[in-house]
Amino acid sequence: MDEEQSSEETSAPDEKRENLLAELSENLGEMLIDSYLRPHEDLWLRVRIENWQDAVKIAKAAGFTYFGFLSAIDWDIAPDGRYENTEFDGGLVEEDDDPVELDTSTGYAGGDSRFQLLAQLNSLDRQMGLILKADLGDNLVVDTIRDVFPGADWHERETHEMFGIVFRGHPTLHPLYLPTEFEGHPLRKDFPLLARQVKPWPGVVDIEEIPEHLEAQLEAEVMAAFEAEGGEV
């Protein structure tokens, strides 16, 4: 179990989810790598990729019969960032005096590889959701779960075309959204978002400048309102 939950002093312990975690850890045994619990919110379980199908089956047997979604996360940092440094958009962040520090962890319940599989299931009896994760190795192959949840069929097709993950045993892994001859996997972080590179971002270039004679007045108003509220952000 994670240490984080003890630091949450705001609310009572979430017995419902702790019991579920204990039950599922026992059923999953070796398949479970790590878990994370946000009290009264959600439970994350990271399982071994070889046991992905079994883990989903075990969760289904434990009452999680409602299929939410299946997707993936690419934990790489995009080489172009958020395209703020293109020639058009330079200067968007200069007013932000607090530099952004990117978190380098790979999410709740950890992760060891670039791509992580993600699935959400619900239990109607327990009135709880469950999020399953699995690290994808270098070969990006995983067993399909469309026999367990028929709804996963399309989600796997979408994940296949967007991330290039292969679902072993899926009979129709052809593109769902993209044209048949499309090359690349758009939701990977290294796939460039061309629209942002060739066209100015209107959110930056269309800013109307405040007239000089109004600027001081506006500033004073904002400061007055700010101080009236106690001067705290």
Add this chain to the structure above:
Amino acid sequence: MTATSDREQMAYVTAQAADARINVELDTGDMTLNIGPQHPATHGTLRIACRLDGEQVVVAEPIMGYMHRGYEKLCEVRTYPQCTTLINRIDWLGSFANEVPFILAAERLMEVEAPPRAQWIRTILFELSRIANLALFLGDMGVQIGALTPVFFAFRDRERVLNQIEEVTGGRFHPNFDRIGGLKDDIPKGWIDETRSVMTKMRTFCDEMEDLLVGNEIFQARCRGVGVIPGDVAMGHGLSGANLRASGIDWDLRRDANPGLAWDQIDWRVWTHPDGDSFARYWVRLQETREATRIVDQLLDGIPSGPIMAKVPRIIKVPAGEAYVSTENPLGEMGYYIVSKGDLGPFRVKIRTPSFNNISVVPWVMKGVYVPDVITILGSLYFILGDIDR
């Protein structure tokens, strides 16, 4: 032959034909019929490629992507407040309801809670979007089976609800009104009374629809027993909203997983229907629209006073973490899985839309139905194309 025996002759011919089919194995051949992309029943540009054997569907495969806009990718390069502009355009008939789960997910990561007044107004606008969205369905379902009158009633009365949304937010379809920590503005003066009278009119509208369609013999003949989805199939495909409840499954996120809006403070009920056919889906949505007007009435009575915005920094940075929040939108379970790295914008957003899962049942449910029923089933599943393609 005399005229009186025409019927006999007809019976003879039919019997002959039936015999021929059995004996000669009359080959009806495979035919591919494309329904859409520009079919009115598809609410956008969805194509259903049906392989037919005679009048019966052998395989039906929805083909989408005509409107894929890549919102999950676009969200990654925008800041949180900029994302809501995109999110408005997912289910364009119930826009405000789209913003709420995204904002709630961001608020959960920031550990900010909107003040009670903001929560109540959010809930009211949420239910108003539901009424506006479902009103169109209630009329549109008539068009799918050839009844043109209801849809005009629907457009007329939906306008009243849109006017109320416009009066608060300034936008009829894309309000972009929800903010992290609260709402952009308070409700205008006199709005509560106006909304109350609109709710009375919407109840009349529901009664009209009930008289026009639910009791109608043709409507019943076209919808009862057509497109039956059993409960376990619905669960496995992740169907949500009225489609799930029409299959007899009592699951409503407003009641069962309330993420913090005002639904748990008022008295209302969840409607289900055991049949799982097209008629049940219509009936459940009709009752839901009615229930929503009652919810709005109660909420209007009890709006708490106070601020509409919590204290949030001017530049919004969401702490690192992951959150999945879903709400019961007009179409079903709409959820956002946000991965934050402490930046100004989300690192990854997975948008779980109701229509995507709802339509994934089409290949299963269409097997063996007749061509005219394809349209009623599609209509009764009720999807918005922006909600499938994102």
